[in-house]
Amino acid sequence: MAIKDLQIRQGKVDITVEVVEVSEAREFEKFGRRGRVASAKVKDSTGEITLTLWNDQVDTVKAGQTIKITNGYVSEFQGDPQLTTGKFGKLEIIEGETKEAEESGEPLYMNKDAEEEKKKIEEDFSEEPVFDEENIEEE
Template sequence: MQIKDVEPGMSNVTLTVRVVSVNRPRKVSTKYGEATVAKAVVKDETGSITLNLWRDQINLVKPGDVIRIENAYAKEFRGEVELNLGRNGRIVVLKREEQESEEEPEEGISEEEEEPEE
């Protein structure tokens, strides 16, 4: 399945996507009490969609990660289709994006030694 195929009311949605962004978590009131939620934008080659991350799910993913969303359900919220994970849903990180700050700076050419642009 791909993002373009997701419609409100669908369940058992499984997708492989890349995480584009994760918003700052916020507290919301639900029928089950207060909870923490963060909205993540995920994409594949067909489009992008919001994935709601609840409680412990928030720290599972980071921008750039490739993840598989399993057993999600889709619903419409404020005119947009969003994905949520139910009790049997899960997120599997397939590829963790390396942090650029951990890379060693390249050694070699200094500014004075660069080739002039033509």
């Protein structure tokens, strides 16, 4: 997939891009939870797009890296398309890895918390229902 082919509200985006620049992160609070967000300009041979970085991604994505987005989503902000991993996407640094990854010698997979949360949700839904007729007490 190429940047020029991305459409607003498009999901299941798998794309490899180069990070051109990363803005300074800002903190926010939503629904009682704190988080951090930053924007990155990314490019491929067909164009550029803004990539939204969330929480741990803010600290690990740097200009000059090549990253792969799997199962991403294209949203819209002020009329412009923006690429994001969303809740179920994954961001992987494939070139120009961070210092932490270089020291460990292992690839750094982004959005680990989201990946673990997704697995927990899938496991929860694969179990027997908690509320069946045998588990409900009558008053």
